[in-house]
Amino acid sequence: MxxxxxxxxxxxxxxxxxxxxxxFEGTAWTFAQLYEKALSWAAELKREGLKTGERVGLLVQNTPDAVCVIHAVQQLGIEAVLLNHRLTTGELMWQLTDAELAAVVYDPVYEETVEKLEGTFVRKSLSSPLPAEQAAGREEFWLEDTCSIMYTSGTTGKPKGVRQTYGNHWWSATGSVFxxxxxxNDCWLCAVPIFHISGYxxxxxxxxxxxxxxxxxxFDERVINESLQKGEGTIISVVSAMLSRLIESLEGRYHPNFRCMLLGGGPAPKPLLEACEEKKIPVFQTYGMTETASQIVTLPPEYSLTKLxxxxxxxxxxxxxxxxPPFSEGEILVKGPNVTPGYLNREEANQAAxxxxxxxxxxxxxxxxxxFLFVLDRRSDLIISGGENVYPAEVESVLLSHPSVREAGVAGVAHDKWGQVPAAFIVEREPVTEEELRQFCEERLAKYKCPAYFIKMDCLPRNASKKLLRRELKVPLD
Amino acid sequence: MxxxxxxxxxxxxxxxxxxxxxxFEGTAWTFAQLYEKALSWAAELKREGLKTGERVGLLVQNTPDAVCVIHAVQQLGIEAVLLNHRLTTGELMWQLTDAELAAVVYDPVYEETVEKLEGTFVRKSLSSPLPAEQAAGREEFWLEDTCSIMYTSGTTGKPKGVRQTYGNHWWSATGSVFxxxxxxNDCWLCAVPIFHISGYxxxxxxxxxxxxxxxxxxFDERVINESLQKGEGTIISVVSAMLSRLIESLEGRYHPNFRCMLLGGGPAPKPLLEACEEKKIPVFQTYGMTETASQIVTLPPEYSLTKLxxxxxxxxxxxxxxxxPPFSEGEILVKGPNVTPGYLNREEANQAAxxxxxxxxxxxxxxxxxxFLFVLDRRSDLIISGGENVYPAEVESVLLSHPSVREAGVAGVAHDKWGQVPAAFIVEREPVTEEELRQFCEERLAKYKCPAYFIKMDCLPRNASKKLLRRELKVPLD
Incomplete structure (x- = not known):
């Protein structure tokens, strides 16, 4: 049942x-006001011919209008595909086609991007005038229905749509509250993107x-610090890069009602945690991913240094x-009602996963x-740059599509501000300039995925079966 | 799935x-200690031949041993039938037979009661020595599996076993926490019976x-008041009769960390709520029943007087x-994942329910x-006496089994200490003394179900189709 x-x-x-x-920016919405606007949006989407069971892409930034549209599609039983606005046209087209989007609702700042997208689908700006009437909200949600879809790449190159059901979100919220x-007095600060699972x-x-x-x-560290010092929030979700900037610019203490710095996106460096300890900031380190509808493993602050x-x-x-075997390293497997039922239209990937x-x-x-869980390597080779996931295989496949590139390997390099940035290791087929490769990548990949370094090699490190050993790719010291 | x-x-x-x-009484158990003891109990129950899927009756009072046994049967996938120790032998035998109990685990104080029970089932005292070994706990609980069964009567006379699944309890806890x-610092005081859903x-x-x-x-009001004044609990579950006694004996205020007086078992009188307001006691009135695995509707304290x-x-x-129609009176229907999947072996009752x-x-x-919900009448005629449900039909059927009784009707009468007590209205077939009827009832019914008054009538109030109008049964003023 x-x-x-x-x-x-x-x-x-x-x-x-x-x-x-x-x-938001000095204005407050009650739940009743949010619902009213969501129902107006639902009426408008219906007027545009959108139907229950269809999929709508949301190319939005963190604004109240975007929040209303997220709720509007839930009211209609439409699946939301959360699009990352940092993606290139080609990357967006892949998701648009793969998810068979019936419409894209976009923030007016992305108008130009949407104009470049090909195909027959409804284009709807968040600045569109809304009708006077409201749609009726559904009575119930079925927990097994897909609520949202977010694309991730993994190790296979082409991004896959992670289905998140209403149940996944429900159970995630339940697990978190327990x-x-x-x-x-709780109030959750959201300076992470709502098109990512962390914000959604x-x-x-x-x-x-x-x-x-x-x-x-x-995310502006001064604005957030000021808010937390005034006691405007009790919980905030951050990644290490954000936390570093907060700590660096923090003078004094947060308001005593601040109770949870939820820190995702990979292990934090010890000096950062020590600085938090010193400033009495309760850091909850956490491990989760799009496929687990946010946190699945969390460390309470009393262990943040003893279980560093x-x-x-x-x-x-x-x-x-x-x-x-017990206590030894291996692949991390997880299970729970917050875990995705699978990737969209990816029979093979689902069987493997x-x-x-x-x-x-x-x-x-x-x-x-x-x-206690210790994560040693994210997805073997996953690079996390400023909270965004960069999948080496995806960047490599772009590099390999350049006619002058024979072999390509991508690995993360430590970076003060972003935690990590991607570096490309290239074996040339024929001479090619770094500048040309950089431009080639920028046309095809979101900026945060583009390699910060291009290093030319005679050959790439591979194991006996010629599998690329990405962990052996190292940027030479200057 | x-x-x-x-x-x-x-x-x-x-x-x-x-x-x-x-x-409990000056001793503390950690979760690890509770689990250890539960696993010893599980080993002992296994040794006695009890198996997954069987049912075990628990005739217990509020003690740590009883808590361990409740967890032990969950470890084995055995369904617990919570027996009310105030029932008579005949009443217990009905439940024993109806639920096909494989065993009864009992508190030693009820040894005499258990000796009177007929049939071949394992009898196991809570004072039994436990084995040194421990059983292995199950890895997972299936939310659709029956966890506990509690009998209620309703309007049909014979008690029915309410099945409560693991999911019912899970969702109830989730609904409550939201x-x-x-x-x-939360700590929940439990002075209500753990064989009732309120305690369980x-x-x-x-x-x-x-x-x-x-x-x-x-329940001892002085002990509870002292505990709440010392700050030993943040939440307590009570019924009106308990709350009255607490307020009457309370001098001063509760500790500031006390945050929730969860008040079930029917609407509270206004003077009581006003007294709570005056003493700054946050009362959350609530409506629920065995079939909804506790609360399903709850009133936050800010409304306790405005929504009296x-x-x-x-x-x-x-x-x-x-x-x-909207805003008018009618039967209350409820729905939710905390609602029982149905009564045990009662096809017809389930279809009706x-x-x-x-x-x-x-x-x-x-x-x-x-x-906001206003409950006007509990189950048409339900009498709530000191937190226990008394079903008029059940008491009437006992009275009608007496050869001298031609007609019988039972209704609740207001009572200072218990909220309500049952009163019997009798039409004689032949003369019978009140004393004889009282004794007849006491042999067959738990004490709290026995009528406090026996009123002889020439005829009972009935409607055109001769249905008894219990609400017209009134105890004459002295």
């Missing part, structure tokens, strides 16, 4: 219509918990195991005697 | 082994939330409707313009 629950936003409005739902608790999941928790989100279009480098223990509904309900993360780690 | 989650207690021990799980929140659900929340239960065998008499709004995963997933509570009420 598939579980159904009341339409989230509608239920929230029934229960606590006048509680604040959203703060761990982090829920207080009457904050919007879902807000509705389920009945707490406000304080939304920011961009650990991502913690699974959330209550979740399980974790290592494909290796799941064994008896266990999802193969591709990441390498171990679990210590007390049950 | 049926949802599975990790074995609750095992997962809790993996996550936070050393957190306190239980306080409403009441969860704080690091506290044990489940404790494991899911990772918070301790402070357990009491009996209301039970509040549904918990987040739950829905509510009235079988009547459910329509399209909506459960017919039998209670009468209305919902106002703002969505």
């Amino acid at each position: 598939a579980e159904r629950v009341p339409n989230w936003l509608k239920q929230r409005v029934l229960l606590t219509p006048d509680r604040p739902a959203l703060f 761990n982090l608790g829920l207080q009457e 999941s904050i919007l879902m928790r807000s509705v389920l918990y009945g707490i406000p989100v304080r939304l920011y279009t961009h 480098g650990s991502a913690g223990k699974p959330l209550f509904p979740c399980q974790l195991k290592i494909a290796a 799941f064994t008896d309900g266990w999802f193969h993360t591709g990441d390498i780690g171990y679990v210590d005697e007390e049950g | 049926a949802e599975r989650v990790p074995n609750w207690l095992k997962q809790r021990v993996l996550l936070t082994p050393d957190r306190p799980a239980l306080f 409403n009441l929140g969860l704080q690091e 659900s506290i044990l489940m929340r404790s494991v899911l939330y990772g918070i301790p239960v402070r357990l009491y065998t009996h 008499g209301s039970a509040g709004k549904p918990l987040f995963p739950c829905q509510l409707k009235i079988a009547a 459910f329509t399209d997933g909506w459960f017919h509570t039998g209670d009468i009420g209305y919902v106002d313009e703002e969505g």
Whole structure:
């Protein structure tokens, strides 16, 4: 029997219509106001001919309008494909085609990008005038229905659409609340993109918990610090690069009601954690991915230094195991009702990714005697640059499509500001300038994926079966 | 796809082994200690030949041993039938037979009761010595599996076993936390019976939330007041009769960390709520039943006087409707993943109780313009006496089995201490003394079900189709 629950936003409005739902640039929206606007958007999308079961791409930035549209498509039972606005036209076209999008709703700042997209689909700017009428919200959500889709690459090159069901988001929020608790004064700061699971999941928790989100279009450490010092937020989601900038510019302490710095996107360096300890900032390190609808393993702050480098223990509904003997390294497998039912239209990838309900993360780690997870390598070769995932295989396949490139390998290099940046290692077929390769990449890849370095090699390190050993790719010291 | 989650207690021990799980008479148990004892009990029950899928009756009072056994049967996948120790031998035999119990585990104080029970089933005292070995806990719980069974009568006379799945308890705990929140210092006081859903659900929340239960065998208002004044608990579940006694004996205020007086078992009188307001006691009135695995509708304290008499709004995963036009009175129907899948072996009752997933509570009420539920009558004629449900039909059927009784009607009468007590209205076939009827009832019914008054009538009030009009049964003023 598939579980159904009341339409989230509608239920929230029934229960606590006048509680604040959203703060943005000095303006506040109640849940009732958010719902009203979402229903107007739903009416407009219906007028455009969009139907339950179809998919709509959302090319948005963190704005209240984008939040309303995210809720609007849920009201209609339309699946949202969250598009990363940093992608190139070619990358967006891949997702558009793969997910068979019926429409793209976009922030007016991305008008130019949308104009370049080919195909017959509805183009709808967030600045469009809305009709006076409102659509009716659905009564219930089925937990097994797909709610959102976000593309990730993994090791295979071409991005795959990760399906996140209503149930995935529900259980993720439940697992989080059993761990982090829920207080009457809670307010979650969101300066991470809402087209990523880190931001999207904050919007879902807000509705389920009945707490406000304080939304920011961009991350500005001075603005966030000021907000947290004034006591405007109790929880914030960050990645290491953001936390470093916060700490560097922080003078004094945060307000005593600030209770959770939720730190994702890879292990944090010890000096950073020590600085947080010194400033009494409660850091919860966490491990999660698009496929687990955000956190799946979290470390409470009392362990942040004694279990340095650990991502913690699974959330209550979740399980974790290592494909290796106890306490030794191996692939991290996870299981839980927050784990995706699979990639969109990828039979083969899904068969490879799941064994008896266990999802193969591709990441390498171990679990210590007390049950704490240590992640050693994200997806073998995953590069995390400023909170964005960069998949070497994807960058390599672009490099290899250049006629002058015979072999290509991509690996992460430590970077002060972004944590890591990608570096390209090239074996030439015929001479080619770094400048030409750089331009070639920039035309085909989002900026954060473009290699910061191009290093020419005679040959690339490979194992006996000629598999590229990316971990042996090292940028020579100047 | 049926949802599975990790074995609750095992997962809790993996996550936070050393957190306190239980306080009882000056002793504390951690979750690890609770689990250890539960596994010893599981080994002992296995040794006695009990198997997964069988049912075990638990005739227990509020003690740590009873808590361990409740967890032990969950470890083995055995369904627990929670027996009310106030029942007579005949009443217990009905449940024993109906649920085909393979064993009864009992508190030594009920040894005499158990000796009187007939049949071949394992009898196991809580004072039995436990083996040195421990059973292995199951890895996962299936949410659709039956976890516990509690008998209720309803309007049909013979008690029915309400099946509560693991999912019912899970979703109940989730709905509660989305409403009441969860704080690091939370501790739930349990002075209600753990064989009732009010107490049992506290044990489940404790494991899911990772918070301790402070357990009491009996309700003593002075002891509870002292505990709440010392700050030993943040939440307590009570019924009106308990709350009255607490308020009467309370001098001064509760500790500031006390945050929730969860008040079930029918609407509270206004003077009581005003007294709570005056003493700054945050009362959350609530409506729920065995079939909804505890609360399903709850009123936050800010409305306790402005919405006087209301039970509040549904918990987040739950829905509510009235079988009547908007804002008018009718039967209360509820729906949600915390609602029982049905009564044990009662095809007909289940068909009558459910329509399209909506459960017919039998209670009468209305919902106002703002969505607040007002319960007017519990199950038409349900009498709630000191927190125990008394079903008139059940008492009437005992009275009617007496040869001198031609007609019988039972209704509730207001009572200072117990809220209500049952009163019997009798039409004699031949003369019979009140004393004889009282004794006849006491042999067949739990004491709290026995009528406090016996009123002889010439005829009983009935409608055109001769249906008894219990609401017209009134005790004459002296």
